[in-house]
Amino acid sequence: MKKIRIGSGAGYAGDRIEPAMELIQKGDLDYIIFECLAERTIALAQQEKMKNPDKGYNHLLKYRMDKVLSLCVENNVTLITNMGAANPLAAAKVIKHLAEEKGISNLKIAAVSGDDVYLNIGNYMDCTIIETGASLKELKSSIISANAYIGISGIVTALREGADIVITGRVSDPSLVVAPLKHEFNWQDTDYELLGKGTAAGHLLECAAQVTGGYFADPGYKDVPDLWNVGYPIAEVQENGDFFLTKLEDSGGMITTATVKEQVVYEIHDPARYLTPDVIADFSQIEVIEKETNQVHINGVSGKEKSGYYKTSIGYLDGYIVEAEISYGGSGCLGRSRLAEEVVRHRLIQANIEIQEMRIDHIGSNSLYGSSISAPLYDRERLSEVRLRVAARTADKGAAYVIGQEVEALYTNGPAGGGGVRVSVQEVVSVASILIPSEDITINVTYEEVDKIETQASHSL
Amino acid sequence: MKLKQVTHSRSGDKGNISNVSVIVYRMEDFEKVKKQVTAEKVKDYFHEIVKGDVVRYELPKIGALNFVMQNALGGGVTKSLTLDRHGKSLSSALMDMEIDMEVDVNNSNY
Incomplete structure (x- = not known):
């Protein structure tokens, strides 16, 4: 065979x-x-x-x-x-x-x-987004790509x-x-x-x-x-x-x-x-x-x-994500990291910026699983280092940078011995999915040939 | 004992959905694991992380359970604020779940 x-x-x-x-x-x-x-x-x-x-x-x-x-x-x-x-x-x-x-x-x-169905995406504005149940219309102005699987x-x-x-x-x-x-x-x-x-x-x-x-x-x-x-x-x-x-x-x-x-x-x-x-x-x-x-x-x-339907991924611009981190070491490091969290939370209220969602982790103790799963797995008194991580999503790039600055300010305005600040701000491209009828898609195959007769034949299926 | 003693696991992502497998090393352990590692128990275990429903599927001939967890990745890989946006590390958490391998699978009162 x-x-x-x-x-x-x-x-x-x-x-x-x-x-x-x-x-x-x-x-x-x-x-x-x-x-x-x-x-x-x-x-x-x-x-x-x-x-x-x-x-x-x-x-x-x-x-x-x-x-x-x-x-x-x-x-x-x-x-x-x-x-x-x-x-x-x-x-x-x-x-x-x-x-x-x-x-x-x-x-x-x-x-x-x-x-690539981006040019025709206007035809699908009444489609339901699989992940959220909302109409695709809601994303209309932020859509940057649409590709069918x-x-x-x-x-x-x-x-x-x-x-x-x-x-x-x-x-x-x-x-x-x-x-x-x-x-x-x-x-x-x-x-x-x-x-x-x-x-x-x-x-x-x-x-x-x-x-x-x-x-x-x-x-x-x-x-x-x-x-x-x-x-x-x-x-x-x-x-x-x-x-x-x-x-x-x-x-x-x-x-x-x-x-x-x-x-x-x-x-x-x-x-x-x-x-x-x-x-x-x-x-x-x-x-x-x-x-x-x-x-x-x-x-x-x-x-x-x-x-009979193709899942289609819609890429859209979705604001900014800032991630800012600082490390604390030695005995009591988790306590200092938690104090730093409290300090940052107060200062961001004072800064009066618009934050869509924020999350603060203490890497080394709870960043992957939260506390109920993590707590039994480690001894908080024996942690030799903890890294505070502040992550937030904002609609405005400036607000994202303010959050980064507040973490950096922990150097001189925060708990003892904070070091190794890193800040990154990135534009978010999110993905939503819709289903479109397979007959809406025309697949083309185009050829490039080396040392054969130069043709650019196109076959529609 | 920990689930890790008798099973292995891998997690994956699709949008805001995480799926985590639980696969027995020895087929004879499958019924005991199936009896104890229910969708409800997994949802409760991940209650700080998984905000949606948990559905369990079975692949009996390879001794595998597949837990499909909705709203589990902080909004999805692209916008999640979690450090592990893909939930790659969730399998390791589940392997630390306690399980009783002495349980009688024929006892319907369990």
């Missing part, structure tokens, strides 16, 4: 590149995917594109491609990535120029677009047309994996069980090291060999959708039933209804079986017909 090997080269926008290089060289791969687009990343990229129409793709695109392009060509590995972010067309051109610089010939790069169709078209590299903007993460499987095995749009299995493979690959021992190690409980050198995963998938996960033998990390189980449940809600634009995958009866060391087989996944 035909088998396809797909490697994962990145699990987030800033991920490491060395494990991807190893995989391309030694993984006997057919494909490698780079998943680099978090919920908010595309809104930030859209802001960059507004300032410069040639930008708006992943910051590490050129760095990564410089490291892997030749390796992909030499090893005949097709690369699929959402590093196009807000501007897949510009990203494809960057890759083309890089290939030319490197003297690589006979390369076809496909840019998949159509996820599209599915596999654009990538499948690109592969059918012989693309060596496929670069997309917002697509559903597992689609990066389902698309080459559908293309290679000629799965149909209604092969829900197969698409469900492929989605499971995509779900398990998309966070790269998180299935090979990253985000897992806990010394004494869950030990991971050579975490520093953790390798990225490979899925070997058969035509019937059965697959196993493995990694390079000489890389660090591990693939065990435990690492795979944690990643199965990672960021899913109802396991019987894992929603993607391609299929509703059902993980509720999933089984994981270790057949050899670092080889875990996945069974029991199925699928149902998709919903």
Whole structure:
């Protein structure tokens, strides 16, 4: 039976590149995917594109491609990535120029677009925001981006047309994996069980090291060999959708039933209804079986017909967040940090600025869990240092800076021995989601070719 | 004993929703864990952090529970004022929950 090997080269926008290089060289791969687009990343990229129409793709695109392009060509590995972010067309051109610089010939790069619905966002003002239940109208003037989570169709078209590299903007993460499987095995749009299995493979690959021992190690409980050198995963998938996960033998990390189980449940809600634009995958009866060391087989996944709607992420400007910190050390440090909190709270009332929300933590005692969970876990008399953290959201940038100044003023106007003030003020880009009908989206695939006849053909699906 | 002695866990985020898994190391512990680590108990445990409902899903063949916690991330990853905006560290907190592995799972009065 035909088998396809797909490697994962990145699990987030800033991920490491060395494990991807190893995989391309030694993984006997057919494909490698780079998943680099978090919920908010595309809104930030859209802001960059507004300032410069040639930008708006992943910051590490050129760095990564410089490291892997030749390796992909030499090893005949097709690369699929959402590093196009807000501007897949510009990203494809960057890759083309890089290939030319490197003297690589006979390369076809496909840019998949159509996820960007910002220009039509006016049509959706009556839509309900999934997270808040409010109408999208409420955000109207602050909206800076709108991108639908599209599915596999654009990538499948690109592969059918012989693309060596496929670069997309917002697509559903597992689609990066389902698309080459559908293309290679000629799965149909209604092969829900197969698409469900492929989605499971995509779900398990998309966070790269998180299935090979990253985000897992806990010394004494869950030990991971050579975490520093953790390798990225490979899925070997058969035509019937059965697959196993493995990694390079000489890389660090591990693939065990435990690492795979944690990643199965990672960021899913109802396991019987894992929603993607391609299929509703059902993980509720999933089984994981270790057949050899670092080889875990996945069974029991199925699928149902998709919903007909695309989840669409709306990025909008949402004021400012200030974070300001100062440290206290030695015995009584928590007491001094608490006194500093009291001082800052009074002074901010005196400053009479508008604050939407404020939160003050004592890092070292309660910043992650609040007091009811934290208190039994530490001895307040034995803390050797505490860091006061004041975080606030304001509509006005000036107000955010006032808060930072009040924390800095603790140097000379606060408790004894406060040191190490750091202040940051950042503009907030928030994300809201709506559902839009899939027929509203037109997916386009555009090609850039190196040392082939220069065409800019466009296929509407 | 602590939940950490018999299970492992990972947390993830989607908007303002956190999900935390509880996965048994040994399948024979699943019923005991299931009996004790209820959605209500998890909601109560995280009462300072989780402001919305907690729903528990089961993946029985891998011995996993999935707790989906609404309004759990201080408004969501993009606008949250919490230090750990993604709630990555919530799994470690849940692993410190006390559990009684001597409990009789057949006793319906538990």
